[in-house]
Amino acid sequence: xxxxxxxxxxxxxxxxxxxxxxxxxxxxxxxxxxxxxxxxxxxxxxxxxxxxxxxxxxxxxxxxxxxxxxxxxxxxxxxxxxxxxxxxxxxxxxxxxxxxxxxxxxxxxxxxxxxxxxxxxxxxxxxxxxxxxxxxxxxxxxxxxxxxxxxxxxxxxxxxxxxxxxxxxxxxxxxxxxxxxxxxxxxxxxxxxxxxxxxxxxxxxxxxxxxxxxxxxxxxxxxxxxxxxxxxxxxxxxxxxxxxxxxxxxxxxxxxxxxxxxxxxxxxxxxxxxxxxxxxxxxxxxxxxxxxxxxxxxxxxxxxxxxxxxxxxxxxxxxxxxxxxxxxxxxxxxxxxxxxxxxxxxxxxxxxxxxxxxxxxxxxxxxxxxxxxxxxxxxxxxxxxxxxxxxxxxxxxxxxxxxxxxxxxxxxxxxxxxxxxxxxxxxxxxxxxxxxxxxxxxxxxxxxxxxxxxxxxxxxxxxxxxxxxxxxxxxxxxxxxxxxxxxxxxxxxxxxxxxxxxxxxxxxxxxxxxxxxxxxxxxxxxxxxxxxxxxxxxx
Numbered sequence: 001x002x003x004x005x006x007x008x009x010x011x012x013x014x015x016x017x018x019x020x021x022x023x024x025x026x027x028x029x030x031x032x033x034x035x036x037x038x039x040x041x042x043x044x045x046x047x048x049x050x051x052x053x054x055x056x057x058x059x060x061x062x063x064x065x066x067x068x069x070x071x072x073x074x075x076x077x078x079x080x081x082x083x084x085x086x087x088x089x090x091x092x093x094x095x096x097x098x099x100x101x102x103x104x105x106x107x108x109x110x111x112x113x114x115x116x117x118x119x120x121x122x123x124x125x126x127x128x129x130x131x132x133x134x135x136x137x138x139x140x141x142x143x144x145x146x147x148x149x150x151x152x153x154x155x156x157x158x159x160x161x162x163x164x165x166x167x168x169x170x171x172x173x174x175x176x177x178x179x180x181x182x183x184x185x186x187x188x189x190x191x192x193x194x195x196x197x198x199x200x201x202x203x204x205x206x207x208x209x210x211x212x213x214x215x216x217x218x219x220x221x222x223x224x225x226x227x228x229x230x231x232x233x234x235x236x237x238x239x240x241x242x243x244x245x246x247x248x249x250x251x252x253x254x255x256x257x258x259x260x261x262x263x264x265x266x267x268x269x270x271x272x273x274x275x276x277x278x279x280x281x282x283x284x285x286x287x288x289x290x291x292x293x294x295x296x297x298x299x300x301x302x303x304x305x306x307x308x309x310x311x312x313x314x315x316x317x318x319x320x321x322x323x324x325x326x327x328x329x330x331x332x333x334x335x336x337x338x339x340x341x342x343x344x345x346x347x348x349x350x351x352x353x354x355x356x357x358x359x360x361x362x363x364x365x366x367x368x369x370x371x372x373x374x375x376x377x378x379x380x381x382x383x384x385x386x387x388x389x390x391x392x393x394x395x396x397x398x399x400x401x402x403x404x405x406x407x408x409x410x411x412x413x414x415x416x417x418x419x420x421x422x423x424x425x426x427x428x429x430x431x432x433x434x435x436x437x438x439x440x441x442x443x444x445x446x447x448x449x450x451x452x453x454x455x456x457x458x459x460x461x462x463x464x465x466x467x468x469x470x471x472x473x474x475x476x477x478x479x480x481x482x483x484x485x486x487x488x489x490x491x492x493x494x495x496x497x498x499x500x501x502x503x504x505x506x507x508x509x510x511x512x513x514x515x516x517x518x519x520x521x522x523x524x525x526x527x528x529x530x531x532x533x534x535x536x537x538x539x
Contacts, residue, residue: 177222
């Protein structure tokens with residue numbers, strides 16, 4: 001063999017490992033940069049969420065209280081306090097909007113919630129002017145602030161799914177749960193106090209009271225099913241105290257139509273005020289915790305990126321040490337590349353599947369639903385959504401343990417898979433909640449399928465590890481619209497199905513409720529199992 005040929009062979013043996021290690025370093029660096037950007041995005045969304053939660057928990061409520069004090073006792077002192085609360089709310093609102101990502105990067109649902117929030121704040125500005133002009137004498141604009149607070153909550157709720165990091169996502173669920181719990185308690189306390197202060201003939205607004213109980217239940221579900229963090233344990237322990245349990249009993253008595261004695265009513269009101277003060281403190285702590293966690297993650301991501309850069313520099317040095325092992329290095333890199341591709345494929349499948357039930361998770365469901373709607377756009381005239389969750393699922397975990405709860409979820413997922421149509425898409429939507437997308441199905445047909453699934457779940461006997469057999473029920477909300485090839489977004493259906501699900505819960509659970517329907521062409525037959533209803537919009 002000629003020397004030049006030998007030199008080329010040796011040079012190739014030296015350079016090839018170096019080139020491959022350099023490529024590997026670039027790949028690792030690129031992946032780390034993408035991870036860094038993703039974490040920065042999560043930190044930004046978490047910071048916005050924390051600011052929004054703080055506004056709903058503190059600034060809006062502070063202005064409500066300051067305005068009420070001013071209207072009840074107009075003076076220079078109360079006027080100064082009211083103006084200070086207004087300035088604080090406006091400052092936090094500006095910081096909140098300034099921390100939002102660019103508008104064109106927001107999804108349609110979040111952009112809509114932000115528009116509704118802006119409108120709610122414009123109503124606050126108008127109410128301030130009316131207060132200053134004395135047009136609120138003998139009343140107060142509390143409902144306007146309450147509406148703005150609910151819209152702020154809706155924005156916080158819409159921000160949570162945009163967070164990818166599991167730690168920040170868990171903390172955002174904690175905050176949302178505390179916020180819903182607090183506002184449910186606030187609604188119950190306000191309605192109950194006004195009712196008890198009126199004479200015996202006063203009519204009790206049971207619909208608003210039930211709405212408060214629904215918000216309270218949703219908040220507790222957010223906390224219990226998404227986190228076992230110390231802040232959640234503190235809240236659960238506080239609500240389990242004797243005086244709080246007694247207050248709950250009085251609340252249930254008021255809901256049942258009883259009117260407690262004056263001393264008992266005063267004790268109930270005091271316990272409720274103490275509870276709200278406690279929950280408000282926890283809201284502030286949760287919002288601060290999210291902000292601090294985001295900042296910690298940002299710092300760690302900077303450190304991680306610096307370490308990756310140092311590692312890439314080290315790879316250049318190590319390349320000179322493995323030159324004598326060029327051939328073996330090539331084979332090893334090839335094997336690592338194949339293993340990496342296999343692992344990526346496995347991780348991709350795992351990322352689209354809920355490990356507990358075997359159903360699609362939200363990410364996998366979005367991909368499959370998009371493909372299904374694309375295939376069905378020429379042959380499907382209707383598209384429907386069924387949203388259902390298990391009734392009193394918390395009691396199962398409390399009584400039988402979380403292993404039993406997992407067994408129930410697996411069994412219910414199997415029952416649902418067997419009773420929905422073979423081409424329907426089924427997803428574990430979160431916690432004990434499931435969602436099904438039914439192509440080529442009218443709302444009436446979707447309700448019929450939902451009723452079949454409901455009966456199957458009710459009839460199922462679920463074996464536990466202890467040998468006991470457990471029976472559960474579920475509540476269903478249905479919604480549908482005519483399929484439109486130009487609109488493959490079914491978030492509106494999910495929202496309407498969610499409203500129908502809340503109506504099913506409020507109707508006593510273990511039933512199917514159909515939400516409002518977007519009309520189909522006149523020649524199609526439409527059937528309904530239960531007429532859908534909306535929630536009270538006066539709050």
